[in-house]
Amino acid sequence: MSRYLPIMLECAGQPCIVIGGGAVAERKIMGLLEAGAAIIVISPELSPRLTALAQNQSLKWLKRLFAPGDTRGAFLVYAASSDAAVNMEVAREARKLNIPVNVASEAEAGSFITPGVLRRGRLTVAVSTSGAGPAAAAQIKGLLEEMLGGEYEPYLDFLYDMRTEIKRRESSAAVRGRLLRKLAALDVLDEIRQGTFKKWGPEVIDAWIADNREE
Ligand SMILES: C[C@@]1(CC(=O)O)c2cc3[nH]c(cc4nc(cc5[nH]c(cc(n2)[C@H]1CCC(=O)O)[C@@](C)(CC(=O)O)[C@@H]5CCC(=O)O)C(CC(=O)O)=C4CCC(=O)O)c(CCC(=O)O)c3CC(=O)O
Ligand SMILES: NC(=O)C1=CN([C@@H]2O[C@H](COP(=O)(O)OP(=O)(O)OC[C@H]3O[C@@H](n4cnc5c(N)ncnc54)[C@H](O)[C@@H]3O)[C@@H](O)[C@H]2O)C=CC1
Structure with missing residues:
Protein backbone atom coordinates (compact mmCIF):
# COMPACT_ATOMS: atom_id res chain seq x y z
CA MET A 1 0.00 0.00 0.00
CA SER A 2 1.29 3.46 -0.87
CA ARG A 3 1.53 5.84 2.03
CA TYR A 4 0.88 9.23 0.49
CA LEU A 5 2.26 12.45 1.95
CA PRO A 6 -0.51 14.99 2.52
CA ILE A 7 0.62 18.52 1.68
CA MET A 8 -1.09 21.83 0.82
CA LEU A 9 0.32 23.00 -2.48
CA GLU A 10 0.38 26.61 -3.71
CA CYS A 11 -0.77 26.33 -7.33
CA ALA A 12 -1.72 29.93 -8.15
CA GLY A 13 -0.64 30.71 -11.70
CA GLN A 14 1.12 27.37 -12.11
CA PRO A 15 0.60 25.55 -15.41
CA CYS A 16 -1.44 22.41 -14.70
CA ILE A 17 -2.17 20.12 -17.63
CA VAL A 18 -5.27 17.93 -17.76
CA ILE A 19 -5.62 15.23 -20.41
CA GLY A 20 -9.30 14.49 -21.07
CA GLY A 21 -12.37 16.69 -20.76
CA GLY A 22 -15.09 14.45 -19.28
CA ALA A 23 -16.75 14.14 -15.87
CA VAL A 24 -13.58 13.11 -14.03
CA ALA A 25 -11.43 15.82 -15.62
CA GLU A 26 -14.15 18.30 -14.69
CA ARG A 27 -13.97 17.33 -11.01
CA LYS A 28 -10.19 17.67 -10.91
CA ILE A 29 -10.40 21.00 -12.78
CA MET A 30 -12.89 22.47 -10.31
CA GLY A 31 -10.30 21.84 -7.57
CA LEU A 32 -7.54 23.38 -9.66
CA LEU A 33 -9.68 26.45 -10.36
CA GLU A 34 -10.28 26.96 -6.64
CA ALA A 35 -6.52 26.94 -6.18
CA GLY A 36 -6.02 29.51 -8.95
CA ALA A 37 -3.99 27.24 -11.25
CA ALA A 38 -3.34 28.09 -14.92
CA ILE A 39 -5.24 25.20 -16.48
CA ILE A 40 -4.54 23.71 -19.89
CA VAL A 41 -6.93 20.97 -21.04
CA ILE A 42 -5.97 18.70 -23.91
CA SER A 43 -8.95 16.77 -25.22
CA PRO A 44 -10.89 16.46 -28.49
CA GLU A 45 -14.12 17.04 -26.54
CA LEU A 46 -15.17 18.94 -23.42
CA SER A 47 -18.13 18.53 -21.07
CA PRO A 48 -20.66 21.41 -21.24
CA ARG A 49 -19.34 22.92 -18.01
CA LEU A 50 -15.73 22.79 -19.20
CA THR A 51 -16.79 24.26 -22.55
CA ALA A 52 -18.27 27.23 -20.70
CA LEU A 53 -15.05 27.64 -18.68
CA ALA A 54 -13.00 27.57 -21.91
CA GLN A 55 -15.30 30.19 -23.45
CA ASN A 56 -14.87 32.58 -20.54
CA GLN A 57 -11.06 32.07 -20.52
CA SER A 58 -11.00 30.33 -17.13
CA LEU A 59 -8.96 27.60 -18.80
CA LYS A 60 -7.08 27.03 -22.04
CA TRP A 61 -8.41 24.29 -24.31
CA LEU A 62 -6.24 22.49 -26.84
CA LYS A 63 -8.83 20.66 -28.93
CA ARG A 64 -6.96 17.51 -29.86
CA LEU A 65 -5.71 14.15 -28.65
CA PHE A 66 -2.75 13.87 -26.30
CA ALA A 67 0.60 13.97 -28.11
CA PRO A 68 4.06 13.05 -26.82
CA GLY A 69 5.78 16.02 -25.18
CA ASP A 70 2.50 17.57 -23.97
CA THR A 71 3.42 17.31 -20.30
CA ARG A 72 6.68 19.25 -20.71
CA GLY A 73 6.85 22.33 -18.47
CA ALA A 74 3.83 21.38 -16.37
CA PHE A 75 3.71 21.88 -12.62
CA LEU A 76 1.11 19.10 -12.24
CA VAL A 77 -0.36 16.64 -14.72
CA TYR A 78 -3.76 14.88 -14.60
CA ALA A 79 -4.28 11.90 -16.90
CA ALA A 80 -8.08 11.79 -16.96
CA SER A 81 -8.93 10.59 -20.46
CA SER A 82 -11.20 7.59 -21.04
CA ASP A 83 -8.32 5.80 -22.81
CA ALA A 84 -6.43 3.87 -20.12
CA ALA A 85 -3.46 3.25 -22.44
CA VAL A 86 -3.13 6.97 -23.15
CA ASN A 87 -3.33 7.71 -19.42
CA MET A 88 -0.44 5.26 -18.86
CA GLU A 89 1.58 6.96 -21.58
CA VAL A 90 0.94 10.37 -20.00
CA ALA A 91 2.05 8.97 -16.63
CA ARG A 92 5.25 7.49 -18.07
CA GLU A 93 6.19 10.77 -19.72
CA ALA A 94 5.44 12.92 -16.68
CA ARG A 95 7.33 10.60 -14.34
CA LYS A 96 10.34 10.66 -16.67
CA LEU A 97 10.26 14.48 -16.48
CA ASN A 98 9.84 14.37 -12.67
CA ILE A 99 6.43 16.05 -12.85
CA PRO A 100 3.83 14.90 -10.30
CA VAL A 101 1.06 13.05 -12.15
CA ASN A 102 -2.42 11.85 -11.21
CA VAL A 103 -3.92 8.92 -13.13
CA ALA A 104 -7.69 8.64 -12.96
CA SER A 105 -7.95 5.14 -14.42
CA GLU A 106 -5.16 3.48 -12.43
CA ALA A 107 -4.17 5.17 -9.20
CA GLU A 108 -0.88 3.30 -8.76
CA ALA A 109 0.41 4.46 -12.15
CA GLY A 110 0.41 8.03 -10.88
CA SER A 111 2.49 9.72 -8.21
CA PHE A 112 -0.32 11.55 -6.42
CA ILE A 113 -4.03 11.07 -5.79
CA THR A 114 -6.82 13.57 -5.27
CA PRO A 115 -8.56 13.58 -1.89
CA GLY A 116 -12.16 14.57 -1.25
CA VAL A 117 -12.03 18.21 -0.17
CA LEU A 118 -14.25 20.38 1.97
CA ARG A 119 -13.63 24.07 2.52
CA ARG A 120 -14.90 26.58 5.03
CA GLY A 121 -13.15 29.79 4.14
CA ARG A 122 -9.54 29.30 5.24
CA LEU A 123 -10.24 25.80 6.56
CA THR A 124 -9.50 22.92 4.20
CA VAL A 125 -10.18 19.30 5.11
CA ALA A 126 -8.92 16.64 2.72
CA VAL A 127 -10.00 13.02 3.01
CA SER A 128 -8.20 10.13 1.38
CA THR A 129 -8.59 6.37 1.70
CA SER A 130 -5.25 5.92 -0.10
CA GLY A 131 -7.30 4.92 -3.12
CA ALA A 132 -9.06 2.04 -1.33
CA GLY A 133 -12.54 3.52 -1.74
CA PRO A 134 -13.08 6.91 -3.39
CA ALA A 135 -16.81 6.70 -2.69
CA ALA A 136 -16.02 6.08 0.99
CA ALA A 137 -13.75 9.15 0.95
CA ALA A 138 -16.70 11.16 -0.39
CA GLN A 139 -18.99 9.75 2.34
CA ILE A 140 -16.53 10.55 5.12
CA LYS A 141 -16.21 14.04 3.70
CA GLY A 142 -20.00 14.29 3.92
CA LEU A 143 -19.90 13.38 7.64
CA LEU A 144 -17.28 16.05 8.26
CA GLU A 145 -19.36 18.57 6.33
CA GLU A 146 -22.15 18.06 8.85
CA MET A 147 -19.75 18.46 11.78
CA LEU A 148 -17.90 21.51 10.51
CA GLY A 149 -20.39 24.29 9.92
CA GLY A 150 -20.15 27.70 8.28
CA GLU A 151 -19.03 29.23 11.61
C1 LIG B 1 -7.21 6.82 -6.45
C2 LIG B 1 -8.04 8.01 -6.94
C3 LIG B 1 -7.13 8.69 -7.95
C4 LIG B 1 -7.57 10.10 -8.28
O1 LIG B 1 -8.51 10.22 -9.07
O2 LIG B 1 -6.94 11.00 -7.77
C5 LIG B 1 -9.34 7.60 -7.56
C6 LIG B 1 -9.44 6.55 -8.44
C7 LIG B 1 -10.60 5.98 -8.94
N1 LIG B 1 -11.88 6.42 -8.65
C8 LIG B 1 -12.78 5.60 -9.24
C9 LIG B 1 -14.18 5.69 -9.13
C10 LIG B 1 -14.90 6.69 -8.42
N2 LIG B 1 -14.40 7.89 -7.94
C11 LIG B 1 -15.37 8.59 -7.34
C12 LIG B 1 -15.23 9.87 -6.73
C13 LIG B 1 -14.05 10.50 -6.34
N3 LIG B 1 -12.80 9.99 -6.53
C14 LIG B 1 -11.89 10.72 -5.89
C15 LIG B 1 -10.55 10.40 -5.77
C16 LIG B 1 -9.88 9.29 -6.24
N4 LIG B 1 -10.35 8.40 -7.15
C17 LIG B 1 -8.48 8.98 -5.82
C18 LIG B 1 -8.44 8.30 -4.46
C19 LIG B 1 -9.07 9.08 -3.33
C20 LIG B 1 -8.88 8.38 -2.04
O3 LIG B 1 -7.76 8.43 -1.52
O4 LIG B 1 -9.79 7.78 -1.50
C21 LIG B 1 -12.53 11.86 -5.16
C22 LIG B 1 -12.44 11.60 -3.65
C23 LIG B 1 -11.86 13.21 -5.40
C24 LIG B 1 -11.89 13.72 -6.83
O5 LIG B 1 -11.92 12.97 -7.80
O6 LIG B 1 -11.90 14.94 -6.95
C25 LIG B 1 -13.99 11.83 -5.70
C26 LIG B 1 -15.10 12.15 -4.69
C27 LIG B 1 -15.27 13.64 -4.66
C28 LIG B 1 -16.33 14.06 -3.71
O7 LIG B 1 -17.52 13.83 -3.96
O8 LIG B 1 -15.96 14.66 -2.72
C29 LIG B 1 -16.58 7.86 -7.44
C30 LIG B 1 -17.89 8.29 -6.82
C31 LIG B 1 -18.66 9.19 -7.72
O9 LIG B 1 -18.33 9.34 -8.90
O10 LIG B 1 -19.67 9.69 -7.21
C32 LIG B 1 -16.30 6.67 -8.14
C33 LIG B 1 -17.27 5.55 -8.49
C34 LIG B 1 -17.46 4.65 -7.26
C35 LIG B 1 -16.24 3.86 -6.85
O11 LIG B 1 -15.60 3.28 -7.72
O12 LIG B 1 -15.95 3.82 -5.63
C36 LIG B 1 -12.06 4.62 -10.00
C37 LIG B 1 -12.67 3.49 -10.77
C38 LIG B 1 -12.83 3.88 -12.22
C39 LIG B 1 -13.35 2.74 -13.02
O13 LIG B 1 -14.58 2.57 -13.05
O14 LIG B 1 -12.53 2.02 -13.58
C40 LIG B 1 -10.69 4.89 -9.81
C41 LIG B 1 -9.47 4.18 -10.42
C42 LIG B 1 -8.76 3.31 -9.42
O15 LIG B 1 -9.35 2.88 -8.41
O16 LIG B 1 -7.58 3.05 -9.67
N1 LIG C 1 -10.39 8.84 -10.51
C1 LIG C 1 -11.69 8.98 -10.47
O1 LIG C 1 -12.20 9.69 -9.62
C2 LIG C 1 -12.50 8.23 -11.45
C3 LIG C 1 -11.89 7.73 -12.56
N2 LIG C 1 -12.56 7.13 -13.55
C4 LIG C 1 -11.72 6.78 -14.71
O2 LIG C 1 -11.51 8.00 -15.44
C5 LIG C 1 -11.76 7.83 -16.83
C6 LIG C 1 -12.45 9.06 -17.40
O3 LIG C 1 -13.77 9.11 -16.89
P1 LIG C 1 -14.85 10.17 -17.39
O4 LIG C 1 -14.32 11.53 -17.26
O5 LIG C 1 -16.12 9.83 -16.71
O6 LIG C 1 -14.94 9.77 -18.94
P2 LIG C 1 -15.61 10.59 -20.15
O7 LIG C 1 -15.85 9.58 -21.23
O8 LIG C 1 -16.70 11.44 -19.64
O9 LIG C 1 -14.44 11.57 -20.62
C7 LIG C 1 -13.29 11.12 -21.25
C8 LIG C 1 -12.61 12.30 -21.91
O10 LIG C 1 -11.34 11.85 -22.42
C9 LIG C 1 -11.16 12.46 -23.70
N3 LIG C 1 -10.18 11.64 -24.44
C10 LIG C 1 -10.31 10.40 -24.92
N4 LIG C 1 -9.16 10.01 -25.51
C11 LIG C 1 -8.28 11.03 -25.40
C12 LIG C 1 -6.93 11.25 -25.80
N5 LIG C 1 -6.24 10.29 -26.45
N6 LIG C 1 -6.33 12.43 -25.50
C13 LIG C 1 -7.02 13.38 -24.82
N7 LIG C 1 -8.30 13.23 -24.41
C14 LIG C 1 -8.92 12.08 -24.69
C15 LIG C 1 -12.55 12.47 -24.30
O11 LIG C 1 -12.64 13.43 -25.34
C16 LIG C 1 -13.39 12.89 -23.08
O12 LIG C 1 -13.40 14.29 -22.97
C17 LIG C 1 -12.63 6.57 -16.88
O13 LIG C 1 -12.31 5.87 -18.06
C18 LIG C 1 -12.26 5.78 -15.66
O14 LIG C 1 -11.19 4.90 -15.96
C19 LIG C 1 -13.92 7.00 -13.48
C20 LIG C 1 -14.63 7.45 -12.39
C21 LIG C 1 -13.95 8.12 -11.30
Whole structure:
Protein backbone atom coordinates (compact mmCIF):
# COMPACT_ATOMS: atom_id res chain seq x y z
CA MET A 1 0.00 0.00 0.00
CA SER A 2 1.29 3.46 -0.87
CA ARG A 3 1.53 5.84 2.03
CA TYR A 4 0.88 9.23 0.49
CA LEU A 5 2.26 12.45 1.95
CA PRO A 6 -0.51 14.99 2.52
CA ILE A 7 0.62 18.52 1.68
CA MET A 8 -1.09 21.83 0.82
CA LEU A 9 0.32 23.00 -2.48
CA GLU A 10 0.38 26.61 -3.71
CA CYS A 11 -0.77 26.33 -7.33
CA ALA A 12 -1.72 29.93 -8.15
CA GLY A 13 -0.64 30.71 -11.70
CA GLN A 14 1.12 27.37 -12.11
CA PRO A 15 0.60 25.55 -15.41
CA CYS A 16 -1.44 22.41 -14.70
CA ILE A 17 -2.17 20.12 -17.63
CA VAL A 18 -5.27 17.93 -17.76
CA ILE A 19 -5.62 15.23 -20.41
CA GLY A 20 -9.30 14.49 -21.07
CA GLY A 21 -12.37 16.69 -20.76
CA GLY A 22 -15.09 14.45 -19.28
CA ALA A 23 -16.75 14.14 -15.87
CA VAL A 24 -13.58 13.11 -14.03
CA ALA A 25 -11.43 15.82 -15.62
CA GLU A 26 -14.15 18.30 -14.69
CA ARG A 27 -13.97 17.33 -11.01
CA LYS A 28 -10.19 17.67 -10.91
CA ILE A 29 -10.40 21.00 -12.78
CA MET A 30 -12.89 22.47 -10.31
CA GLY A 31 -10.30 21.84 -7.57
CA LEU A 32 -7.54 23.38 -9.66
CA LEU A 33 -9.68 26.45 -10.36
CA GLU A 34 -10.28 26.96 -6.64
CA ALA A 35 -6.52 26.94 -6.18
CA GLY A 36 -6.02 29.51 -8.95
CA ALA A 37 -3.99 27.24 -11.25
CA ALA A 38 -3.34 28.09 -14.92
CA ILE A 39 -5.24 25.20 -16.48
CA ILE A 40 -4.54 23.71 -19.89
CA VAL A 41 -6.93 20.97 -21.04
CA ILE A 42 -5.97 18.70 -23.91
CA SER A 43 -8.95 16.77 -25.22
CA PRO A 44 -10.89 16.46 -28.49
CA GLU A 45 -14.12 17.04 -26.54
CA LEU A 46 -15.17 18.94 -23.42
CA SER A 47 -18.13 18.53 -21.07
CA PRO A 48 -20.66 21.41 -21.24
CA ARG A 49 -19.34 22.92 -18.01
CA LEU A 50 -15.73 22.79 -19.20
CA THR A 51 -16.79 24.26 -22.55
CA ALA A 52 -18.27 27.23 -20.70
CA LEU A 53 -15.05 27.64 -18.68
CA ALA A 54 -13.00 27.57 -21.91
CA GLN A 55 -15.30 30.19 -23.45
CA ASN A 56 -14.87 32.58 -20.54
CA GLN A 57 -11.06 32.07 -20.52
CA SER A 58 -11.00 30.33 -17.13
CA LEU A 59 -8.96 27.60 -18.80
CA LYS A 60 -7.08 27.03 -22.04
CA TRP A 61 -8.41 24.29 -24.31
CA LEU A 62 -6.24 22.49 -26.84
CA LYS A 63 -8.83 20.66 -28.93
CA ARG A 64 -6.96 17.51 -29.86
CA LEU A 65 -5.71 14.15 -28.65
CA PHE A 66 -2.75 13.87 -26.30
CA ALA A 67 0.60 13.97 -28.11
CA PRO A 68 4.06 13.05 -26.82
CA GLY A 69 5.78 16.02 -25.18
CA ASP A 70 2.50 17.57 -23.97
CA THR A 71 3.42 17.31 -20.30
CA ARG A 72 6.68 19.25 -20.71
CA GLY A 73 6.85 22.33 -18.47
CA ALA A 74 3.83 21.38 -16.37
CA PHE A 75 3.71 21.88 -12.62
CA LEU A 76 1.11 19.10 -12.24
CA VAL A 77 -0.36 16.64 -14.72
CA TYR A 78 -3.76 14.88 -14.60
CA ALA A 79 -4.28 11.90 -16.90
CA ALA A 80 -8.08 11.79 -16.96
CA SER A 81 -8.93 10.59 -20.46
CA SER A 82 -11.20 7.59 -21.04
CA ASP A 83 -8.32 5.80 -22.81
CA ALA A 84 -6.43 3.87 -20.12
CA ALA A 85 -3.46 3.25 -22.44
CA VAL A 86 -3.13 6.97 -23.15
CA ASN A 87 -3.33 7.71 -19.42
CA MET A 88 -0.44 5.26 -18.86
CA GLU A 89 1.58 6.96 -21.58
CA VAL A 90 0.94 10.37 -20.00
CA ALA A 91 2.05 8.97 -16.63
CA ARG A 92 5.25 7.49 -18.07
CA GLU A 93 6.19 10.77 -19.72
CA ALA A 94 5.44 12.92 -16.68
CA ARG A 95 7.33 10.60 -14.34
CA LYS A 96 10.34 10.66 -16.67
CA LEU A 97 10.26 14.48 -16.48
CA ASN A 98 9.84 14.37 -12.67
CA ILE A 99 6.43 16.05 -12.85
CA PRO A 100 3.83 14.90 -10.30
CA VAL A 101 1.06 13.05 -12.15
CA ASN A 102 -2.42 11.85 -11.21
CA VAL A 103 -3.92 8.92 -13.13
CA ALA A 104 -7.69 8.64 -12.96
CA SER A 105 -7.95 5.14 -14.42
CA GLU A 106 -5.16 3.48 -12.43
CA ALA A 107 -4.17 5.17 -9.20
CA GLU A 108 -0.88 3.30 -8.76
CA ALA A 109 0.41 4.46 -12.15
CA GLY A 110 0.41 8.03 -10.88
CA SER A 111 2.49 9.72 -8.21
CA PHE A 112 -0.32 11.55 -6.42
CA ILE A 113 -4.03 11.07 -5.79
CA THR A 114 -6.82 13.57 -5.27
CA PRO A 115 -8.56 13.58 -1.89
CA GLY A 116 -12.16 14.57 -1.25
CA VAL A 117 -12.03 18.21 -0.17
CA LEU A 118 -14.25 20.38 1.97
CA ARG A 119 -13.63 24.07 2.52
CA ARG A 120 -14.90 26.58 5.03
CA GLY A 121 -13.15 29.79 4.14
CA ARG A 122 -9.54 29.30 5.24
CA LEU A 123 -10.24 25.80 6.56
CA THR A 124 -9.50 22.92 4.20
CA VAL A 125 -10.18 19.30 5.11
CA ALA A 126 -8.92 16.64 2.72
CA VAL A 127 -10.00 13.02 3.01
CA SER A 128 -8.20 10.13 1.38
CA THR A 129 -8.59 6.37 1.70
CA SER A 130 -5.25 5.92 -0.10
CA GLY A 131 -7.30 4.92 -3.12
CA ALA A 132 -9.06 2.04 -1.33
CA GLY A 133 -12.54 3.52 -1.74
CA PRO A 134 -13.08 6.91 -3.39
CA ALA A 135 -16.81 6.70 -2.69
CA ALA A 136 -16.02 6.08 0.99
CA ALA A 137 -13.75 9.15 0.95
CA ALA A 138 -16.70 11.16 -0.39
CA GLN A 139 -18.99 9.75 2.34
CA ILE A 140 -16.53 10.55 5.12
CA LYS A 141 -16.21 14.04 3.70
CA GLY A 142 -20.00 14.29 3.92
CA LEU A 143 -19.90 13.38 7.64
CA LEU A 144 -17.28 16.05 8.26
CA GLU A 145 -19.36 18.57 6.33
CA GLU A 146 -22.15 18.06 8.85
CA MET A 147 -19.75 18.46 11.78
CA LEU A 148 -17.90 21.51 10.51
CA GLY A 149 -20.39 24.29 9.92
CA GLY A 150 -20.15 27.70 8.28
CA GLU A 151 -19.03 29.23 11.61
CA TYR A 152 -15.47 28.08 10.84
CA GLU A 153 -15.12 30.69 8.12
CA PRO A 154 -15.52 33.81 10.34
CA TYR A 155 -13.67 31.98 13.14
CA LEU A 156 -10.59 31.44 11.00
CA ASP A 157 -10.76 34.97 9.64
CA PHE A 158 -10.73 36.16 13.25
CA LEU A 159 -7.74 33.93 14.10
CA TYR A 160 -5.91 35.09 10.99
CA ASP A 161 -6.42 38.78 11.80
CA MET A 162 -5.38 38.30 15.42
CA ARG A 163 -2.31 36.19 14.62
CA THR A 164 -1.22 38.70 11.99
CA GLU A 165 -1.55 41.51 14.53
CA ILE A 166 0.27 39.60 17.29
CA LYS A 167 3.12 38.59 14.98
CA ARG A 168 3.44 42.16 13.71
CA ARG A 169 3.55 43.72 17.17
CA GLU A 170 5.37 41.29 19.39
CA SER A 171 9.08 40.83 18.81
CA SER A 172 9.57 38.58 21.83
CA ALA A 173 9.08 34.94 20.87
CA ALA A 174 8.02 34.06 24.42
CA VAL A 175 5.29 36.73 24.54
CA ARG A 176 4.15 35.88 21.04
CA GLY A 177 3.93 32.20 21.90
CA ARG A 178 1.91 32.97 25.04
CA LEU A 179 -0.53 35.20 23.15
CA LEU A 180 -0.96 32.76 20.31
CA ARG A 181 -1.67 29.87 22.71
CA LYS A 182 -4.20 31.97 24.63
CA LEU A 183 -5.77 33.00 21.34
CA ALA A 184 -6.29 29.36 20.36
CA ALA A 185 -7.96 28.69 23.73
CA LEU A 186 -10.60 31.45 23.33
CA ASP A 187 -14.18 30.29 22.94
CA VAL A 188 -14.91 32.50 19.95
CA LEU A 189 -16.23 29.62 17.86
CA ASP A 190 -19.06 29.07 20.30
CA GLU A 191 -19.87 32.78 20.40
CA ILE A 192 -20.10 32.78 16.61
CA ARG A 193 -22.44 29.76 16.76
CA GLN A 194 -24.65 31.50 19.34
CA GLY A 195 -24.68 34.69 17.29
CA THR A 196 -23.22 36.69 20.20
CA PHE A 197 -19.79 37.32 18.65
CA LYS A 198 -18.99 40.95 17.83
CA LYS A 199 -16.05 41.67 15.56
CA TRP A 200 -13.10 42.94 17.61
CA GLY A 201 -12.21 46.52 16.85
CA PRO A 202 -8.69 47.97 17.33
CA GLU A 203 -9.40 48.97 20.97
CA VAL A 204 -10.63 45.51 21.94
CA ILE A 205 -7.60 43.94 20.29
CA ASP A 206 -5.24 46.36 22.09
CA ALA A 207 -6.88 45.64 25.43
CA TRP A 208 -6.82 41.85 24.96
CA ILE A 209 -3.15 41.87 24.00
CA ALA A 210 -2.27 44.11 26.97
CA ASP A 211 -4.21 41.84 29.34
CA ASN A 212 -2.67 38.64 28.05
CA ARG A 213 0.98 39.52 27.42
CA GLU A 214 2.03 38.35 30.88
CA GLU A 215 1.68 34.82 32.28
C1 LIG B 1 -7.21 6.82 -6.45
C2 LIG B 1 -8.04 8.01 -6.94
C3 LIG B 1 -7.13 8.69 -7.95
C4 LIG B 1 -7.57 10.10 -8.28
O1 LIG B 1 -8.51 10.22 -9.07
O2 LIG B 1 -6.94 11.00 -7.77
C5 LIG B 1 -9.34 7.60 -7.56
C6 LIG B 1 -9.44 6.55 -8.44
C7 LIG B 1 -10.60 5.98 -8.94
N1 LIG B 1 -11.88 6.42 -8.65
C8 LIG B 1 -12.78 5.60 -9.24
C9 LIG B 1 -14.18 5.69 -9.13
C10 LIG B 1 -14.90 6.69 -8.42
N2 LIG B 1 -14.40 7.89 -7.94
C11 LIG B 1 -15.37 8.59 -7.34
C12 LIG B 1 -15.23 9.87 -6.73
C13 LIG B 1 -14.05 10.50 -6.34
N3 LIG B 1 -12.80 9.99 -6.53
C14 LIG B 1 -11.89 10.72 -5.89
C15 LIG B 1 -10.55 10.40 -5.77
C16 LIG B 1 -9.88 9.29 -6.24
N4 LIG B 1 -10.35 8.40 -7.15
C17 LIG B 1 -8.48 8.98 -5.82
C18 LIG B 1 -8.44 8.30 -4.46
C19 LIG B 1 -9.07 9.08 -3.33
C20 LIG B 1 -8.88 8.38 -2.04
O3 LIG B 1 -7.76 8.43 -1.52
O4 LIG B 1 -9.79 7.78 -1.50
C21 LIG B 1 -12.53 11.86 -5.16
C22 LIG B 1 -12.44 11.60 -3.65
C23 LIG B 1 -11.86 13.21 -5.40
C24 LIG B 1 -11.89 13.72 -6.83
O5 LIG B 1 -11.92 12.97 -7.80
O6 LIG B 1 -11.90 14.94 -6.95
C25 LIG B 1 -13.99 11.83 -5.70
C26 LIG B 1 -15.10 12.15 -4.69
C27 LIG B 1 -15.27 13.64 -4.66
C28 LIG B 1 -16.33 14.06 -3.71
O7 LIG B 1 -17.52 13.83 -3.96
O8 LIG B 1 -15.96 14.66 -2.72
C29 LIG B 1 -16.58 7.86 -7.44
C30 LIG B 1 -17.89 8.29 -6.82
C31 LIG B 1 -18.66 9.19 -7.72
O9 LIG B 1 -18.33 9.34 -8.90
O10 LIG B 1 -19.67 9.69 -7.21
C32 LIG B 1 -16.30 6.67 -8.14
C33 LIG B 1 -17.27 5.55 -8.49
C34 LIG B 1 -17.46 4.65 -7.26
C35 LIG B 1 -16.24 3.86 -6.85
O11 LIG B 1 -15.60 3.28 -7.72
O12 LIG B 1 -15.95 3.82 -5.63
C36 LIG B 1 -12.06 4.62 -10.00
C37 LIG B 1 -12.67 3.49 -10.77
C38 LIG B 1 -12.83 3.88 -12.22
C39 LIG B 1 -13.35 2.74 -13.02
O13 LIG B 1 -14.58 2.57 -13.05
O14 LIG B 1 -12.53 2.02 -13.58
C40 LIG B 1 -10.69 4.89 -9.81
C41 LIG B 1 -9.47 4.18 -10.42
C42 LIG B 1 -8.76 3.31 -9.42
O15 LIG B 1 -9.35 2.88 -8.41
O16 LIG B 1 -7.58 3.05 -9.67
N1 LIG C 1 -10.39 8.84 -10.51
C1 LIG C 1 -11.69 8.98 -10.47
O1 LIG C 1 -12.20 9.69 -9.62
C2 LIG C 1 -12.50 8.23 -11.45
C3 LIG C 1 -11.89 7.73 -12.56
N2 LIG C 1 -12.56 7.13 -13.55
C4 LIG C 1 -11.72 6.78 -14.71
O2 LIG C 1 -11.51 8.00 -15.44
C5 LIG C 1 -11.76 7.83 -16.83
C6 LIG C 1 -12.45 9.06 -17.40
O3 LIG C 1 -13.77 9.11 -16.89
P1 LIG C 1 -14.85 10.17 -17.39
O4 LIG C 1 -14.32 11.53 -17.26
O5 LIG C 1 -16.12 9.83 -16.71
O6 LIG C 1 -14.94 9.77 -18.94
P2 LIG C 1 -15.61 10.59 -20.15
O7 LIG C 1 -15.85 9.58 -21.23
O8 LIG C 1 -16.70 11.44 -19.64
O9 LIG C 1 -14.44 11.57 -20.62
C7 LIG C 1 -13.29 11.12 -21.25
C8 LIG C 1 -12.61 12.30 -21.91
O10 LIG C 1 -11.34 11.85 -22.42
C9 LIG C 1 -11.16 12.46 -23.70
N3 LIG C 1 -10.18 11.64 -24.44
C10 LIG C 1 -10.31 10.40 -24.92
N4 LIG C 1 -9.16 10.01 -25.51
C11 LIG C 1 -8.28 11.03 -25.40
C12 LIG C 1 -6.93 11.25 -25.80
N5 LIG C 1 -6.24 10.29 -26.45
N6 LIG C 1 -6.33 12.43 -25.50
C13 LIG C 1 -7.02 13.38 -24.82
N7 LIG C 1 -8.30 13.23 -24.41
C14 LIG C 1 -8.92 12.08 -24.69
C15 LIG C 1 -12.55 12.47 -24.30
O11 LIG C 1 -12.64 13.43 -25.34
C16 LIG C 1 -13.39 12.89 -23.08
O12 LIG C 1 -13.40 14.29 -22.97
C17 LIG C 1 -12.63 6.57 -16.88
O13 LIG C 1 -12.31 5.87 -18.06
C18 LIG C 1 -12.26 5.78 -15.66
O14 LIG C 1 -11.19 4.90 -15.96
C19 LIG C 1 -13.92 7.00 -13.48
C20 LIG C 1 -14.63 7.45 -12.39
C21 LIG C 1 -13.95 8.12 -11.30
